[in-house]
Amino acid sequence: MNADLMNKVAVVTGATSGMGRVIAADLVRAGAHVVTIARDPARADALRAHLGPQAANRLEVVTGDLSRRSDVVASAKTIADRHDEIHVLVNNAGAHFPEHRVSVDGVEMHIALDHLAAYGLTALLDGPLRRGRARVVNVASDTLNDTRQIKLLGRPRPATLDLTDVDDLAELNPANGFVPFEAYARAKLMTVTAGYALARDLAADGVTVNALHPGIVATGIVDDLVPPVLRPARTLIRRTMLTPADGARTAIRLATDPALAGVTGRYFNRDTESSTPPVSHDRDTQEKLLALSRAHFAERMR
Template sequence: MKIAITGATSGIGWVTLKRIIPDAEQVFLLARNKDKADVLLKSLPSDQSQKVRFVACDLADFDSVSAAAKTIQSQTTHLDCLVNNAGGIFDKKEFTKDGVEMSLAANHLGHFLLTNRLIPLLLAAKNPKVINVSSEAHRMAKPDFDDLNFVKKSYSSFLAYANVKLFNILFSKSLVDRYGKKGLRSYSLHPGVVKTNFGKETKGIFSLFWKMAAPFMISADDGAKNSLFLIKSDFSAEQNGNYFKNQKPKKPSSLARSVKTREQLWEVSEKMLEKWL
């Protein structure tokens, strides 16, 4: 199996990578910090670290994402699995160099671009799979497709995060709409409320929730079980596009099941990324 995973230098991403290496032929580790990746890879047995290829990729920089896709294309003829794992919540409204709100870029558009650029490699595999790490926070989403960058309305870090986690689920379903008949399988998941560095710099209500939830959080090892379950499992065609929680299919919000909403998201995403697609 040849697999690519984003955000695998910490948290559940790193655990997922470590656990899948023994079953993999080649692993592409996509991340921003090469020095950090090198340190982590040196901690692995040499026979495992040799399977991993670091690929520089800043999901909030669309030129970087495009370059990462080209690098992978130059190093393999097919890709069995892509795990869009990276994500983050941003306390203050920030814009990328491409003029996109940071949460939208890093959590959704970067993965949208990466996946679309890697589709030819995925469809060249026997049983290709895309896995998008979402969150139960998607149930609080209220996206305004006329203002995804929070230019007109006041910015809320939690709402921005909830929106992009909804987009992860919608994107998974859209991939099935477009490529399911060509053999692509696509799933999304809630990893659980994981005790990592995620969310540590947030403020306000979300910060209070994070502190209150801390005693009940699960470990990164437990959080990674959901991703590993989807990577290793085969499901019926009827389950293609499903959202999973605790390694079982879970019905997402009504908005996450909306065909109209996912088609609208795809159209807007393509328009925002027209220069790079």
């Protein structure tokens, strides 16, 4: 990393493990004051210990569960009250759920955590992000381009997102016909789709919004995504994957590289700019998704 982040504020979600821990640590060591939202204070303490005494005072922890609408709203308010400007927001938190689960707000958990948390923080921190001319980085997954778990035969099968008759995001990823891998991919597609629209809106104030696929990284999410037929070989499979440090590299680059200043509304597969399904570029779909996402937070944002 060649950026000077001294006196800059960076918000990083999912920072207590995996890639997020690497991203947070690298930003702290580059001089940034890093704010993270953690559900488990003990894991946040472990992150502080990992950073060491010289850097630990540049880590700020806000307690919250990003799958809960009230916690997203409360965390954003706490951060905005403490920081007039935010210069980096890395929406890294995410999870894969092998069974159908619903959040306390009645939304399927992939939608709640893998899309609404990122959207909510970006929208609720609008003022500080604009004042900081921030870089917003959304960690997605290339499952959005191909939802097949075993890709040996046939053509790619992109994630789908049909919002034509949808009045509430709670209607998406229903229990009937639930396929975990496709539900996960759809939520990541939603984050990228919303990000394209947010990038246009925020550009006037110098804020950039980009998304990335970090590669196949050896994390708990990948363990869940391994098809049952391949699970006996999971240990061997992990050895072929990227480390969290490898996976974090693209997110750090998008957040800090001076050569990417002003670059916005893009999707990167590791270090290569790449494409996403046509539906993600459809303006009507983007606007409907933003409207539904705003509505999810509307009561709490009044």
